[in-house]
Amino acid sequence: MKKIIITSLLFLFATALIAQKDLMGITWNINFPTNNDYLNKTSFAGGKIEYRHFLHEKNMSVGLALDWSTYEQHIPRQTLEKPDGNGAVTSDFIAQVYQVPFTATFHYYFEERKRFQPYLGIALGAQYLEQDLYYNVYVNEENNWGFVARPEFGFIAKTHSGWGLVLGANYSYATNKTDLINSNSFKNWGVNIGIMFGQ
Amino acid sequence: MAFLSCRKYPDTGSLSNSFVVQTSKEPGANFGSYKTYYISDTIALITTNPNDSLWTDADAKQLVSTVKAAMDARGYTLVPNNHLHPDLGLGLTAIKDLNIGVVYPGYWWGYWGGCYWGYCGYPPYYGYGAVYSIPTGTIILDMIDLKNASANTQLSVLWSSVMSGGLGNTNNDIQLGIEAINQAFDQSPYVQTQ
Numbered sequence: 001m002k003k004i005i006i007t008s009l010l011f012l013f014a015t016a017l018i019a020q021k022d023l024m025g026i027t028w029n030i031n032f033p034t035n036n037d038y039l040n041k042t043s044f045a046g047g048k049i050e051y052r053h054f055l056h057e058k059n060m061s062v063g064l065a066l067d068w069s070t071y072e073q074h075i076p077r078q079t080l081e082k083p084d085g086n087g088a089v090t091s092d093f094i095a096q097v098y099q100v101p102f103t104a105t106f107h108y109y110f111e112e113r114k115r116f117q118p119y120l121g122i123a124l125g126a127q128y129l130e131q132d133l134y135y136n137v138y139v140n141e142e143n144n145w146g147f148v149a150r151p152e153f154g155f156i157a158k159t160h161s162g163w164g165l166v167l168g169a170n171y172s173y174a175t176n177k178t179d180l181i182n183s184n185s186f187k188n189w190g191v192n193i194g195i196m197f198g199q
Numbered sequence: 200m201a202f203l204s205c206r207k208y209p210d211t212g213s214l215s216n217s218f219v220v221q222t223s224k225e226p227g228a229n230f231g232s233y234k235t236y237y238i239s240d241t242i243a244l245i246t247t248n249p250n251d252s253l254w255t256d257a258d259a260k261q262l263v264s265t266v267k268a269a270m271d272a273r274g275y276t277l278v279p280n281n282h283l284h285p286d287l288g289l290g291l292t293a294i295k296d297l298n299i300g301v302v303y304p305g306y307w308w309g310y311w312g313g314c315y316w317g318y319c320g321y322p323p324y325y326g327y328g329a330v331y332s333i334p335t336g337t338i339i340l341d342m343i344d345l346k347n348a349s350a351n352t353q354l355s356v357l358w359s360s361v362m363s364g365g366l367g368n369t370n371n372d373i374q375l376g377i378e379a380i381n382q383a384f385d386q387s388p389y390v391q392t393q
Contacts, residue, residue, distance in 0.1 A: 077217060
């Protein structure tokens with residue numbers, strides 16, 4: 001994972017020499033987990049900081065993005081078996097997932113019309129995931145890293161003064177493996193809305 | 200990496216006041232090879248008061264009766280006292296007004312006195328590596344192998360349940376305790392004999 005990030009950074013610095021435009025973005029992220037019956041409650045506690053560096057063709061950018069989201073859900077009283085079959089616990093639970101993907105991004109921009117510029121992109125990188133189960137005074141914690149791939153699309157609505165509104169949607173697939181809930185991946189849909197500014 | 204610790208923690212106030220029922224069993228235990236059991240009508244009590252060591256009132260008897268009913272339903276036969284060589288010894292411990300940090304199972308055995316079911320000097324043995332943090336209001340049920348105690352020279356705990364809740368906090372906590380004991384058996388269908 002580190003190699004991907006370092007390679008992306010080097011690529012970014014190299015392209016800075018021929019670049020003509022930079023954008024910084026801050027957005028509010030809303031995510032919809034699609035991981036089965038364990039977690040299905042929408043997360044409104046998320047955000048993104050990103051940096052896009054335009055290539056000299058001007059309709060493509062490379063960049064870096066840091067996202068974070070907290071999912072939280074009350075799970076009604078139920079019995080969870082330990083994987084070895086020699087134990088069980090019955091309780092209601094609060095499941096919490098903290099998701100932090102670090103990604104390198106590539107975006108392609110369609111022709112700008114009436115200050116609207118649609119784009120398509122892909123974000124690739126590493127995702128930190130923490131899955132916690134709270135019950136009574138106890139907490140079971142597990143955290144891990146995985147590879148994340150996130151296709152995304154959206155548009156930037158530009159103003160005359162160098163900043164714009166951004167609205168995007170994405171699907172995120174990550175390979176985080178969590179034994180606690182016997183899961184091999186973490187998947188979610190997401191939308192993000194915010195501002196982009198730059199020159 | 201500091202960013203990774205910058206996260207919100209949940210409000211656990213929405214969690215119910217029902218007991219958390221944890222059960223563990225000795226991985227190789229054959230519960231069908233035991234037929235009889237004994238359980239005292241009193242409950243070992245651990246509190247901040249060193250003079251509190253036994254819980255003997257009607258509430259305690261209700262909890263013991265719940266264990267007896269569950270054991271009978273699973274095909275085991277109660278013997279009237281522990282001198283009649285029961286195959287299994289069951290022990291109930293209650294912890295009130297006291298939070299106990301991280302402990303290994305068996306910590307509470309000291310409160311049962313020196314000789315457990317007449318087997319003086321045999322140490323408790325749990326075949327599973329459970330570690331517990333025990334909040335106040337916890338009931339612990341241990342099932343001990345007396346049948347093979349002499350051969351093993353230890354008191355192997357075949358099955359145990361740590362039930363954590365609000366014992367001593369509310370009026371209906373005895374009912375919650377009874378439900379917790381029944382839940383411990385429900386989630387352990389392997390505890391049965393012919």
